[in-house]
Amino acid sequence: MSDIMGIVKSRNPYEREFHQAVQEVVESIQPVLDRNPQYMHHKIVERMVEPDRVIMFRVAWQDDHGAVQVNRGFRIQMNNAIGPYKGGIRFHPSVNLSILKFLAFEQVYKNALTTLPMGGGKGGSDFDPKGKSDNEVMRFCQAFMCELFRHIGHNTDVPAGDIGVGAREVGYMFGMYKKLHNEFTGVLTGKSLNWGGSLIRLQAAGYGCVYFASEMLAAINQTIEGKVCLVSGAGNVAQHTVEKVIELKGKVVTMSDSNGYVYDDSGIDREKLEFVKELKNIERGRIKEYAERYPNAVYVPKDPEKDHNPLWDHKADCAFPCATQNEINARDAENLVRNGVQLVAEGANMPTTPEGVELFQNSHILYAPGKACNAGGVAVSGLEMTQNSMRLSWSREEVDVRLRMIMKSIHKACTDAAAQYGVPGNYVSGANIAGFVKVANAMMDQGVV
Numbered sequence: 001m002s003d004i005m006g007i008v009k010s011r012n013p014y015e016r017e018f019h020q021a022v023q024e025v026v027e028s029i030q031p032v033l034d035r036n037p038q039y040m041h042h043k044i045v046e047r048m049v050e051p052d053r054v055i056m057f058r059v060a061w062q063d064d065h066g067a068v069q070v071n072r073g074f075r076i077q078m079n080n081a082i083g084p085y086k087g088g089i090r091f092h093p094s095v096n097l098s099i100l101k102f103l104a105f106e107q108v109y110k111n112a113l114t115t116l117p118m119g120g121g122k123g124g125s126d127f128d129p130k131g132k133s134d135n136e137v138m139r140f141c142q143a144f145m146c147e148l149f150r151h152i153g154h155n156t157d158v159p160a161g162d163i164g165v166g167a168r169e170v171g172y173m174f175g176m177y178k179k180l181h182n183e184f185t186g187v188l189t190g191k192s193l194n195w196g197g198s199l200i201r202l203q204a205a206g207y208g209c210v211y212f213a214s215e216m217l218a219a220i221n222q223t224i225e226g227k228v229c230l231v232s233g234a235g236n237v238a239q240h241t242v243e244k245v246i247e248l249k250g251k252v253v254t255m256s257d258s259n260g261y262v263y264d265d266s267g268i269d270r271e272k273l274e275f276v277k278e279l280k281n282i283e284r285g286r287i288k289e290y291a292e293r294y295p296n297a298v299y300v301p302k303d304p305e306k307d308h309n310p311l312w313d314h315k316a317d318c319a320f321p322c323a324t325q326n327e328i329n330a331r332d333a334e335n336l337v338r339n340g341v342q343l344v345a346e347g348a349n350m351p352t353t354p355e356g357v358e359l360f361q362n363s364h365i366l367y368a369p370g371k372a373c374n375a376g377g378v379a380v381s382g383l384e385m386t387q388n389s390m391r392l393s394w395s396r397e398e399v400d401v402r403l404r405m406i407m408k409s410i411h412k413a414c415t416d417a418a419a420q421y422g423v424p425g426n427y428v429s430g431a432n433i434a435g436f437v438k439v440a441n442a443m444m445d446q447g448v449v
Helices: 002-011 016-028 030-035 037-041 044-048 097-113 134-151 167-181 204-218 236-247 270-282 288-293 330-338 354-362 376-390 396-420 427-446
Strands: 053-062 068-079 085-091 120-125 157-160 228-231 254-257 260-263 298-301 318-320 343-345 366-368
Touching: 002 016, 002 044, 016 030, 016 097, 016 354, 016 427, 030 037, 030 427, 037 044, 037 427, 044 427, 053 097, 053 134, 068 085, 068 097, 068 134, 068 157, 085 097, 085 167, 085 376, 097 120, 097 376, 097 396, 097 427, 120 134, 120 157, 134 167, 157 376, 204 236, 204 318, 204 343, 204 366, 204 376, 204 396, 228 236, 236 254, 236 270, 236 318, 260 288, 270 288, 288 298, 330 354, 354 366, 366 427, 376 396, 396 427
Parallel strands: 085 120, 085 157, 228 254, 228 318, 318 343, 343 366
Antiparallel strands: 053 068, 068 120, 254 260, 260 298
16 A cells, blocks of 8 residues: 555655545555455555546636636546546636545545445636626636536436536526537536426535434434534535435534634524525625624634634534545644543535544544445435436425435445444544445446546
8 A cells, every 4th residue: 555655656756635544544454355355456545546638728708807817627537437527517716626536536535335336536727706797607607518518418427516616507508518519418417407407406414414414323322413523614505414404303513614703502593594595505605794683692713823724623423524634633633532522524625634633533432434424415416316317306205215214324334344344433544445345346347437
């Protein structure tokens, strides 16, 4: 494994996030390789860590003042051994090759866990939609798709939304794809309901995260009801994580954005959550306005000088990091364990640093990685693809039932794989092993390609 990591680091210098994602997987799958030397003989791991292709392109567009702006666009097509590439598009200033390669790599295993026929990919741009008018966002999305359309298709690569890309952005991109290809096909997921979208898709990642947490708790004869929960983020995943926790009678006391977080000791109820949805989805405001609306809540601005995030330093039973990668470091993990948190379910992708993960595992709390916990989003994207292919639309209840079943099956796959390879209760190893074995076997069947 050290040889493989050496190759990854030498071929991909300075890509810290990608190194981190690969390191976690290769450490987990050592027992699999020990029992199955054919994977090493066919260099399955070496092939998995190398993307099928990396696409990078210029995106030139005009803002409302007529000034020309230039951004970078990316698409990482990581692995399609079990189906078309599938993964979101992210618009955020932090987007670079390292972040997108780590996300695409994680997506391969996440998609394999869903049991649906989807490979892994990821894409995006360093474009920042914050502060842009609808027309500026439209012009950028159209310019972005004028290059991306060459590389995607409903049987090739099916992108979706991610940070900075919601139904508005998906709509603009789909419109340009339809014009360029002169066909109406399910090439993007996360579409609006009245033209091919799926019910529950918007809610799926957040709902699925809580469903997975419920399965973890059920394994020790507990439920979410009555538990105090910390949630980071205020975007789509965070909103619907909070919504499902409320529905299951838990109590959420925090939400955040890039400027700071709010702590509401009385709990974020349905009415307060609707305010957050209006604030973030329609007005595109900041979370500090929550404290202005509800004076009993406390707003804590982000302090870049601190070596920890005080959001994770409150008494609670469960934590749902739903903001971004590496938001929980070792100090944050220590604070969570010290404050009595017994479950951490990741709604974001890789939100915990390796040091934090190690501390959670050594503390023997229930800890599940994002590739298992937040797979509900891509699972319902897969169901949206199925509905598009069949030219029909399932009811909300049917999609929700399927989502619950998928999250239950992912939980079982993780626990079964962990037990089979001598690490019972280790959800990180279980998720990595279950995803790896499925993809590796498909690659073996298809030869050296």
